Amino acid sequence: MSAASRPLAPAFGRGRAGTVPLPARSGPLAALLRWRPVLRSETLILLASLYFTALSNPVFWKAAVPAPIAPRWILSLVLMAVAAQGFLLGLLLWPRIWRGMLFALVLLAAIAGHYMAAYGIYIDADMVRNVVNTDWAEARDLLGPDVLRPLLVSLPALLFLARVRITPRRPGRVLLVRAMFLVAMVMLGLAGAAVSMQSLSSFLRNQREVRYLLTPANAVVSLAKVASERPRSARVQLPIGEDAVQLPAATMRRPRLLVLVVGETARAANWGLGGYHRQTTPALARRDVVNYPHVTACGSSTEVSLPCMFSPQGRADYDGKAIRGHQSVLHVLQRAGVSVLWRDNQSGCKGVCSGLAFEDFRGGTDRDLCRGAHCFDGILVRDLAAAARREPGDRVLVLHMLGNHGPTYSERYPAGFARYTPVCATSDLGRCERAHIVNAYDNALLYTDHVLGQAIDALAGMEDYDTALLYLSDHGESLGENRLYLHGMPHAIAPVEQLRVPMVAWFSRGWRRQTGLDIACVRGSAGLEYTHDNLFHTLLGLTDVRTTLYDPGRDIYLPCRRGSQAHAGEAGPGPYGRP
Structure with missing residues (x-):
């Protein structure tokens, strides 16, 4: 074959011997x-x-x-x-x-x-x-x-x-x-x-x-x-309340079971018992509960509020690093002989229950109550009585709910609780009408109310225990007010919707009789201002655990117990639970 008839070899970049380079590409893209x-x-x-x-x-x-x-x-x-x-x-x-x-x-x-x-x-x-x-x-x-x-x-x-x-x-x-x-x-x-x-x-x-x-x-x-900061997994929490003891009378009676339900993202503004125009709490309204309409959260997010509400510092003396670096009131109770079990359907206890008995219900396989990575909160109370009886003596069970965790509120309840429609079914809340967001949120509250009703019924049927239930949300939520959604605003500028939270209490007749709790007094003081700061001292009071950390002025129920020096007619706690 002659050189003239030899085919040209393609080439890219620099030419090689025996090749002819392609012409350089031209144009804006080139x-x-x-x-x-x-x-x-x-x-x-x-x-x-x-x-x-x-x-x-x-x-x-x-x-x-x-x-x-x-x-x-x-x-x-x-x-x-x-x-x-x-x-x-x-x-x-x-x-x-x-x-x-x-x-x-x-x-x-x-x-x-x-x-x-x-x-x-x-x-x-x-x-x-x-x-x-x-x-x-x-x-x-x-x-x-x-x-x-x-x-x-x-x-x-x-x-x-x-x-x-x-x-x-x-x-x-x-x-x-x-x-x-x-x-x-x-x-x-x-x-x-x-x-x-x-x-x-x-x-x-x-x-x-x-x-x-x-x-x-x-x-x-x-x-x-x-x-x-040190990772939570590597953090050694310093002990608190090492002098804690339970009063001797606690061993000479029927055991007590206190169920503390920590709600998620429930705000007081949409709480039926608090005067909301919708009855989002019909199950609680049919039961003998005490509602607290004026309760303020320690923070506007779980990461802040959960450790804070179980700490002795609270918002009044807030120091986030110190709170995360020390044990919680649950460790104090356990040390005094009150066994504690944390049941979680959310994102963990944020260090509040480190080293204590823990049950994780996320990603469960229950066909009726679980959908993919999430389970409905009903799973927390499915075997409540059996879980309480695993340990003898006084018990505190903490139920950490998924509650109204956003932005997909419509996924927080079974289809049977979709009372208010239409609902926002997307995480992009800005694309939804505010009324549809509120509908989904209120439906999730209806389901929380249903679960609380189930828990109260289970406790009322436990004749071998004197029982009580306390429900308290960790923080509130913005639903489009001033174009704000979800939660987590810095505390200094957080809107009231993110800080005002619902709180409900229920006491069995046996609990009232044994502790000398005057329920009429309790109802009379329910309208006062309370905060998360009250929880630490109220839990100690309800379980008769005494330590130098205990502040009687922050114990919500002490003034209503027979034998206490306080009287129902006296001034109650102030904004931070102090007289």
């Missing part, structure tokens, strides 16, 4: 694919700071910039926001890891911005703990197709990061230039503060929590705080 910008690392950091500040923070700007718009205040905020983001990125982005780190931050900012806009949440350390300590079943409820929208919007930034290159520097030069850049960011922040010092002073006094809306700085700083 030019874009060949585009490889080269930047200094500090230039990239500044561009990223501008991107995050301008394009990833609509929620922040809406909250921080009031009407009418003040140009000096906007300039001040822009300078301070860019400086804050730039300083943080300057600490995080280094050779070899900068590209992956920026990819992660762009995605984090997109997702955080989506949830802040969709549900009105703030991202602080408590919110991060909620996310980190949640289980897959709960997290899946929040992962709807709407999450894809912010990820698609962030694609141009991700494509830019995939193409950009950084000019290399010697290690010593990298450290010197970076130090100078960090100093420049500090100076830029100070300049921003000086532009509008009076507005900044007012802002810091009245809207400090808005800083939890500046993303990704809010998420990164909060993650760092949580990461610096």
